[in-house]
Amino acid sequence: MKQQLNYVKRLLNSVNNNLFNLSKLEVNDLCQFNGIGEAKAVSIIAAFGNRKEKTEHRSGGKAYIK
Secondary structure, rough: OHHHHHHHHHHHHOOOOOOHHHHHHOOEEEEOOOOOOOOHHHHHHHHHHHHHHHHHHHHOOOOOOO
16 A cells, blocks of 8 residues: 555656646656556556546536546
8 A cells, every 4th residue: 555655646746746747648658657567557547537538427528627
């Protein structure tokens, strides 16, 4: 658990704690972080994609994050 929190802290720090900027990172960007390989990078991107789809569905096609 502590290791995952360190990943999150490093990722957020790299994008000035901005989730929108984090969601724009690509696999090769995420793989630059020590301990994040292609599988973890894809999982992170998928999580943002899933959130976006749910948000668009609820908002009638307009993407926003509350």
